[in-house]
Amino acid sequence: MEPLDFNEEFYKMIDLMVSPDNYDRPKMMQQLFKVARMFRLTKVVSEFYRNPAMEARGEGEVLSDFDEGPADIKVLYRRYQLKNGVVLKASAFMAEGTEPLNEDEEKKLDLCIRSMLNLLSRNRMQAVIEMLGYQDRDGYPNFPAFFRYLEKMQSTCGFKGYTAILYNLRQFSLINRDLGHDMGDRILRVHFETIKAIIGDKGFVVRVGGDNFAAIFPNELLDKIIKAMEGVPVVYDKENDRRVMISACAGVFIIPPDFKYINQGSIVDMIYPSCQTAKLEKEGTIVYASKKSLAEKENMSRVRRHFEEALEKNYFHAFYQPKVDVKSGKIIGAEALCRWIYEGSVVPPMEFIPILEQNTDICRLDFYMLDRVCKDIRSWLDKGLNVVRVSVNLSRKHLLDVDLLEHLMRVIDKNKVPYKYIEIELTETTTEVELKKLRRLVEGLREVGISTAVDDFGVGYSSLNLIRELPWNVLKIDRSLLPGVGNDNKKMSNLMFGHIASMAKDMGLECITEGVETADQVEILKNNDCPYAQGFFYDRPLPVEEFEERLKKGGYDPVSS
Numbered sequence: 001m002e003p004l005d006f007n008e009e010f011y012k013m014i015d016l017m018v019s020p021d022n023y024d025r026p027k028m029m030q031q032l033f034k035v036a037r038m039f040r041l042t043k044v045v046s047e048f049y050r051n052p053a054m055e056a057r058g059e060g061e062v063l064s065d066f067d068e069g070p071a072d073i074k075v076l077y078r079r080y081q082l083k084n085g086v087v088l089k090a091s092a093f094m095a096e097g098t099e100p101l102n103e104d105e106e107k108k109l110d111l112c113i114r115s116m117l118n119l120l121s122r123n124r125m126q127a128v129i130e131m132l133g134y135q136d137r138d139g140y141p142n143f144p145a146f147f148r149y150l151e152k153m154q155s156t157c158g159f160k161g162y163t164a165i166l167y168n169l170r171q172f173s174l175i176n177r178d179l180g181h182d183m184g185d186r187i188l189r190v191h192f193e194t195i196k197a198i199i200g201d202k203g204f205v206v207r208v209g210g211d212n213f214a215a216i217f218p219n220e221l222l223d224k225i226i227k228a229m230e231g232v233p234v235v236y237d238k239e240n241d242r243r244v245m246i247s248a249c250a251g252v253f254i255i256p257p258d259f260k261y262i263n264q265g266s267i268v269d270m271i272y273p274s275c276q277t278a279k280l281e282k283e284g285t286i287v288y289a290s291k292k293s294l295a296e297k298e299n300m301s302r303v304r305r306h307f308e309e310a311l312e313k314n315y316f317h318a319f320y321q322p323k324v325d326v327k328s329g330k331i332i333g334a335e336a337l338c339r340w341i342y343e344g345s346v347v348p349p350m351e352f353i354p355i356l357e358q359n360t361d362i363c364r365l366d367f368y369m370l371d372r373v374c375k376d377i378r379s380w381l382d383k384g385l386n387v388v389r390v391s392v393n394l395s396r397k398h399l400l401d402v403d404l405l406e407h408l409m410r411v412i413d414k415n416k417v418p419y420k421y422i423e424i425e426l427t428e429t430t431t432e433v434e435l436k437k438l439r440r441l442v443e444g445l446r447e448v449g450i451s452t453a454v455d456d457f458g459v460g461y462s463s464l465n466l467i468r469e470l471p472w473n474v475l476k477i478d479r480s481l482l483p484g485v486g487n488d489n490k491k492m493s494n495l496m497f498g499h500i501a502s503m504a505k506d507m508g509l510e511c512i513t514e515g516v517e518t519a520d521q522v523e524i525l526k527n528n529d530c531p532y533a534q535g536f537f538y539d540r541p542l543p544v545e546e547f548e549e550r551l552k553k554g555g556y557d558p559v560s561s
């Protein structure tokens with residue numbers, strides 16, 4: 001066998017240690033061993049501590065990189081403390097009676113050890129970063145780890161045949177309360193390990209905080225996992241045979257073959273709402289993310305994506321639904337209702353307004369609508385039409401705007417529209433804070449002569465106090481209170497409707513009923529002193545040109561009793 005060339009082997013070793021992109025641990029260790037023997041060493045030990053305090057407590061990582069004989073004499077010792085507190089140490093040993101290192105060897109060994117520590121710190125720091133970023137305080141893999149796993153799946157096997165779940169352990173706070181936090185933690189851990197064992201290396205499970213977990217795994221494991229989540233006794237103390245029942249509520253998404261993965265959020269967006277729904281149920285429940293929720297989600301991102309462009313290019317239109325005096329058939333007003341003309345079809349507001357209401361986009365739309373309405377009124381006035389008061393819907397999100405009144409007035413003034421032609425529709429509110437703001441607005445509007453209407457009275461949290469305390473002009477009774485809608489008790493609803501209409505009258509409010517569809521219902525309004533109606537019986541919300549025709553005509557034939 002050729003004798004080994006000391007210099008050649010030594011530099012090969014340094015080279016292996018310092019190549020940043022080419023770290024091959026087994027090869028490097030092999031080389032280290034070779035060189036250590038050439039240095040006549042018997043043992044090399046490296047140590048890594050996150051900080052000096054942990055070093056003092058001996059809490060770190062001690063690696064005997066090389067250990068082939070008695071470690072009698074310490075021939076080299078190095079300790080470094082990095083700026084970030086990390087402590088690195090290394091020692092090299094020889095057996096007694098061995099030829100000591102010469103000067104050149106000493107220098108080389110020093111270089112070798114420092115390179116080794118450098119490498120060690122690099123690798124350990126990476127592991128620490130990993131731990132801090134992808135694990136929670138209790139050492140469970142966390143949401144970022146889940147996201148990273150999803151990204152890896154996307155770029156390797158894809159999601160076909162996989163199921164994702166997000167679940168919450170029911171009433172875990174009770175377990176914590178009754179058995180104590182330590183026991184609670186233990187139970188969580190047992191549960192997690194159970195799920196992890198079922199999934200094995202075929203998927204991934206993480207804790208997303210508290211008693212919430214997310215997982216992804218092949219479809220065929222779903223039954224087993226659901227069994228493990230639903231009402232299964234968890235043994236938390238084997239010795240004393242102590243068990244506790246846990247159950248979960250989960251959002252489950254069986255990923256369809258045509259699923260479009262845009263980013264990691266694509267999957268979470270599917271399971272999150274289902275899990276929220278599941279949480280609302282009383283018993284442990286599994287809610288499947290369905291095609292419907294998938295469609296809803298797609299609609300949501302479509303709305304968000306195209307909103308800006310639609311505003312800019314005037315794809316939102318004001319449609320006008322006449323308000324009619326039931327006795328004379330005359331048009332006494334109109335409500336402006338928003339329509340989005342998207343790729344040639346008309347999108348009703350229920351498909352986009354709730355989405356825009358999730359942030360303040362709705363406010364921009366409402367102002368756009370107000371401006372549109374003012375422009376139309378201005379043009380009707382200029383054409384000499386008999387203009388009626390037009391109501392505009394304002395989302396409650398506007399209540400956050402302290403200068404709302406000024407902002408509204410500015411738009412109306414800009415279009416030179418007299419205030420008497422504008423009415424603002426607002427829905428009721430439940431919170432005290434909102435009520436305060438609502439009062440300020442309604443009072444302000446009344447002061448400048450802009451009408452206000454309580455919209456949808458009778459749905460949600462109707463409060464007579466709210467009606468009485470604020471100076472509204474109009475009460476709009478929701479169609480659900482109209483007798484003859486749905487399977488109601490006719491006599492009862494007739495009675496209720498009558499009372500509400502007369503209460504409105506007594507309070508000096510104009511009263512209008514929405515959703516009037518039949519001549520019978522018009523009759524009911526007449527008989528109950530509700531003077532105005534709005535509904536399909538007269539007209540659906542109309543495009544502006546058609547509404548102009550109605551204005552010219554002035555009204556409808558009165559319903560004869």
Ligand code: C2E
Pocket residue numbers: 321336337338348349350353362365366369393394395425455456479514515516517534535536537541
């Ligand atoms: P809303 O303000 O209560 O408007 C009345 C709704 O009842 C309108 O629905 C109208 O088309 C519908 N309707 C009218 N007559 C009848 C009828 O005889 N039968 C039935 N079944 N329905 C009738 P639309 O246009 O789909 O609007 C729904 C809701 O969307 C509105 O309820 C309003 O809350 C909101 N909305 C519409 N446009 C805007 C807007 O520009 N801004 C804001 N913030 N909300 C708007």
Ligand code: MG
Pocket residue numbers: 335393425455
């Ligand atoms: Mg309305």
Ligand code: MG
Pocket residue numbers: 455456476478514
């Ligand atoms: Mg309404």
